[in-house]
Amino acid sequence: MSTTLTFYGQASFGVETAGFKLVIDPFFTGNPLAPISAEEVEADYLLVSHGHGDHIGDTIPIVKRTGAKVITTAEIAGWLGKQDIEAHPQHIGGGFHHPFGYLKFTQAFHGSGLPDGSYGGMPAGFLLTTKADKKIYFAQDTGLFGDMKLYGDEGLDVAFLPIGDNFTMGPDDALRAVKLLRPKTVVPMHYNTWPLIEQDPQAWAERVRAQTDSKVIVMQPGETLEV
Ligand code: NI
Numbered sequence: 424m425s426t427t428l429t430f431y432g433q434a435s436f437g438v439e440t441a442g443f444k445l446v447i448d449p450f451f452t453g454n455p456l457a458p459i460s461a462e463e464v465e466a467d468y469l470l471v472s473h474g475h476g477d478h479i480g481d482t483i484p485i486v487k488r489t490g491a492k493v494i495t496t497a498e499i500a501g502w503l504g505k506q507d508i509e510a511h512p513q514h515i516g517g518g519f520h521h522p523f524g525y526l527k528f529t530q531a532f533h534g535s536g537l538p539d540g541s542y543g544g545m546p547a548g549f550l551l552t553t554k555a556d557k558k559i560y561f562a563q564d565t566g567l568f569g570d571m572k573l574y575g576d577e578g579l580d581v582a583f584l585p586i587g588d589n590f591t592m593g594p595d596d597a598l599r600a601v602k603l604l605r606p607k608t609v610v611p612m613h614y615n616t617w618p619l620i621e622q623d624p625q626a627w628a629e630r631v632r633a634q635t636d637s638k639v640i641v642m643q644p645g646e647t648l649e650v
């Protein structure tokens with residue numbers, strides 16, 4: 424029972440696992456890297472890490488079209504509730520056994536203001552344990568933090584890390600993050616969407632290969648990875 428991960432550009436991913444379709448940070452409209460549109464994507468669940476437009480993205484129209492269930496922080500769940508969108512609230516350190524697997528919210532050092540200026544609480548990342556017991560870490564938008572070592576102690580199969588700099592970790596700190604997380608495979612994200620976050624992912628991959636035991640996969644938007 425494998426899990427299929429599809430990169431949609433920026434920090435947006437499709438996850439097919441245990442017969443369910445998840446979309447992480449569903450950012451299609453305004454995402455120059457998105458290989459499909461918000462009108463085409465299929466979803467049973469939307470996981471939203473924080474309130475910024477490139478993460479909450481197309482959540483509301485996708486829910487209205489597909490009936491997908493949203494899983495997000497308590498503050499964003501409350502904000503969605505005021506718009507008649509039901510969401511499962513979780514928060515940092517808290518895990519829950521969903522039908523698709525065990526999802527824990529991880530810490531992230533960033534902001535989380537919502538598009539209308541509402542308070543969005545703390546941002547988060549995700550640690551998904553699949554039904555096949557694979558551990559997949561989505562750091563989402565964050566700076567480097569030392570407790571990544573503790574997530575690494577869980578034994579990560581895949582880690583998705585931002586390398587774009589400016590708003591999140593850049594290549595140097597993302598390399599340090601790989602050393603703390605020690606994932607079997609690492610995939611860079613949150614870069615080359617806009618000029619402010621232009622990076623060379625292949626150059627970063629070479630540094631990771633030279634300095635760690637992690638395998639690096641540079642995914643093009645639309646590409647998939649089997650775990
Ligand atoms: Ni952000």
Ligand code: MN
Binds near residue numbers: 475477478564613
């Ligand atoms: Mn972002």
